[in-house]
Every structure is written in structure tokens, then in C-alpha cells.
Amino acid sequence: ALAENRDIRQAxxxxxxxxxxxxxxxxxxxPQVTYEGDVSRNRLSEDAYxxxxxxxxxxxxxxxxxxxxxxxxxxxxxxRQTEASQARVYASEQGRRGVILSVVAxxxxxxxxxxxxxxxxxxxxxxxxxxxxxxxxxxLRYRYGTVSRLELSQVESQYHQARAAIPRFEAQIAAxxxxxxxxxxxxxxxxxxxxxxxxxxxxxxxxxxxxxxLERRPDILQAEQNLAAANAEIGxxxxxxxxxxxxxxxxxAASTDLDDFLDSSARNWxxxxxxxxxxxxxxxxxxxxxxxLFMPLR
Numbered sequence: 001a002l003a004e005n006r007d008i009r010q011a012x013x014x015x016x017x018x019x020x021x022x023x024x025x026x027x028x029x030x031p032q033v034t035y036e037g038d039v040s041r042n043r044l045s046e047d048a049y050x051x052x053x054x055x056x057x058x059x060x061x062x063x064x065x066x067x068x069x070x071x072x073x074x075x076x077x078x079x080r081q082t083e084a085s086q087a088r089v090y091a092s093e094q095g096r097r098g099v100i101l102s103v104v105a106x107x108x109x110x111x112x113x114x115x116x117x118x119x120x121x122x123x124x125x126x127x128x129x130x131x132x133x134x135x136x137x138x139x140l141r142y143r144y145g146t147v148s149r150l151e152l153s154q155v156e157s158q159y160h161q162a163r164a165a166i167p168r169f170e171a172q173i174a175a176x177x178x179x180x181x182x183x184x185x186x187x188x189x190x191x192x193x194x195x196x197x198x199x200x201x202x203x204x205x206x207x208x209x210x211x212x213x214l215e216r217r218p219d220i221l222q223a224e225q226n227l228a229a230a231n232a233e234i235g236x237x238x239x240x241x242x243x244x245x246x247x248x249x250x251x252x253a254a255s256t257d258l259d260d261f262l263d264s265s266a267r268n269w270x271x272x273x274x275x276x277x278x279x280x281x282x283x284x285x286x287x288x289x290x291x292x293l294f295m296p297l298r
Contacts, residue, residue: 001103001104001106001107001183001184001185002100002103002104003185004184004185004186005099005103005183005185006185007099007103008096008099008100008103011092011095011096011099011100012096014092014095014096015089015092015093015096017092018085018088018089018091018092019089021085021088022082022085022086022088022089025078025081025082025085026082026085028071028073028078028081029073029078029082030070031068031069031070032068032069032070033066033067033068034066034067034068034069035064035065035066035067036063036064036065036067036252037063037064037065038061038062038063038064039060039061039062039063040060040061041058041060041061042058042059042060042061043057043058043059044057044058044059045057059256060256060257060258061254061255061256062253062254062255062256062257062258062261063252063253063254063255064252064253064254064261065250065251065252065253065268066250066251066252067248067249067250068248068249068250069246069247069248069249070246070247070248071244071245071246072245072246072247074242074245075239075242075243076235076239077236077239077240077242077244080232080233080235080236080239081232081236083228083229083232083235084229084230084232084233084236085229087225087226087228087229087232088225088226088229090221090225090228091222091225091226091229094218094219094221094222094225095218095222097218098218098219098222101218103183106183107180107183107184110176110179110180110183111180111191112197112200113176114173114176114177114180114191115193115196115197115200116197117169117172117173117176118173118193118196118197119196119197119198120169121166121169121170121173124162124165124166124169125166127162127165128159128162128163128165128166130162131155131158131159131162132159134155134158134159135155135156135159138151138152138155139152177189177190177191230292233292234289234292234293237285237288237289237292238289240278240285240288241278241285242277243275243276243277244274244275244276244277245273245274245275246273246274246276247271247272247273247274248271248272248273248274249269249270249271249272250268250269250270250271251267251268251269252267252268252269253266253267253268254266254268
């Protein structure tokens with residue numbers, strides 16, 4: 001069941017999805033380095049201002065550069081995004097554990113129910129066989145006049161009642177086998193039987209269970225991590241009130257002649273800082289904060 005269940009595969013894929021989101025968010029902590037290269041053939045307009053008569057309007061352009069940018073997380077936006085992504089990873093992992101626990105419990109309880117129905121079917125068949133033997137005796141006694149027709153009819157009624165219970169248990173067993181086959185991820189079919197229900201040991205339950213047992217429940221841990229993620233996302237929304245600060249730079253070379261491309265005279269570079277922040281957003285940031293504050297936990 002654990003190998004074939006589609007819900008478990010979906011839950012595992014969801015964990016991988018949030019791990020990818022976490023890695024993407026964490027990457028914003030570090031400088032981003034890029035490269036660029038360009039080779040082009042150009043022609044200038046001979047009628048443009050500043051063009052020298054008789055000059056060649058055609059020229060080649062060669063350029064290459066390395067660029068870097070780094071966003072300074074001064075107000076904690078990236079840090080809070082990382083906290084939210086981390087909590088989502090933990091929540092999805094607890095969700096996966098919860099699915100596994102449900103599948104295991106479902107398979108165990110369904111199999112125990114199936115073995116119980118098997119035993120009830122055995123009892124029903126044994127009961128029907130016992131009433132059949134009793135009916136044979138009463139038919140002989142009725143033939144020789146030792147019992148009345150009423151007594152014979154009562155035994156016949158009990159025999160047919162016992163016989164009627166057998167198809168009902170057989171139908172319940174077939175339905176239980178189909179349900180167990182679904183949990184095992186296969187088409188409905190007969191289920192292999194192991195030990196009888198009398199031979200299955202009962203689990204021992206301690207007389208007193210500690211309250212910290214609740215901390216091991218996947219659904220409670222998942223809700224806790226979802227709450228942490230929602231709280232971090234509120235911090236991300238509030239950080240939009242403050243400016244984003246980024247440092248950028250580039251270093252490279254550009255030349256119209258490939259032979260001069262590596263000369264120091266072809267070098268170019270730039271470095272700068274960028275500050276971006278809101279002045280008037282018509283209340284969109286505050287509305288987003290309120291939305292996250294009162295949004296039900298996912």
C-alpha cells in the first residue's frame with residue numbers, strides 16, 4: 001500500500017515542491033552573478049547629425065561583461081520569506097506522514113475487519129450445517145409422530161434464517177476485499193489471508209498516556225507549521241512598507257575591432273545602488289496585510 005498509494009506519491013511530490021520553493025527563496029540571500037556577450041553588425045545613418053562625410057557607415061560591435069547584483073535584506077523581507085518556505089516544507093512533510101499514517105491504519109483496520117467477516121462467515125456456515133442436521137432429526141421425528149408440524153416449522157424457519165446470513169456475509173467480504181485492493185493500489189481481486197483473527201495479537205495500550213503524545217500527531221504538527229508560515233507571510237507583507245536596497249555592478253569590454261577587444265582601453269565597468277520603495281499604493285499593502293491576518297490557515 002505504501003508503494004502503490006497515489007496520495008502518498010502526491011504528498012511526497014508536494015514536499016519536493018516546497019523544497020524547491022525554499023531553495024529559490026534562500027538564493028536571494030546571496031549575490032546573483034550573470035554574464036552577457038554580444039556580437040553585432042551595424043550601419044549608421046549617413047544623414048544623421050555628426051556623421052562625417054566619406055566615413056564608413058558600417059561597423060562591428062563586440063561586447064562581453066560580467067554582472068552582479070545583491071539585494072540587501074535590511075528589513076527582513078527575504079528572511080521572512082525563507083521562514084515561511086521552511087515552515088511550508090515542515091508542514092508538507094507532516095502532511096506526508098499523516099497520509100502514510102492514514103494509509104497504514106486503513107489497511108490494518110480493513111484487513112482486521114475482513115478477517116472478522118471471514119470468521120463470521122465460518123460461524124454462519126457452521127450454524128447452517130448444525131440447523132440442517134437438527135432439521136433432519138426433526139423431519140424423522142415428525143414422520144414417526146413424535147413432534148408436531150409447528151415444531152418442525154420452527155426448526156425449518158431457523159434453518160432458512162441461518163442459510164440467509166451466508167450470502168450477506170459473502171457480499172460484505174467481497175466489498176471489503178475491493179476496498180482493501182483500492183488501498184493496495186490494484187484492481188479488485190481476492191486478498192491473500194494470513195493468520196486467523198483469533199491468532200492475531202491484540203496491541204497493548206498503556207494505562208496512562210502522556211499529554212506530550214499530542215506533539216507526535218502529524219496533523220497537529222502540520223497545523224503548527226502552517227501557523228508559523230502564515231505568521232512569516234504577514235511579516236513579508238509588512239516589509240513592503242519599507243524600501244528595497246540593491247547593489248549592482250558590471251565589468252566587461254566593448255570594441256568595434258576584435259583585435260582591440262582585450263586592450264585596457266576597451267574595458268568598461270559600472271557600480272551603483274538602487275533604492276525602491278512605496279509612496280502611495282492606494283492601500284494595497286495594508287489590504288494584503290489584513291488579508292493574511294484574517295485568512296484561514298491553508
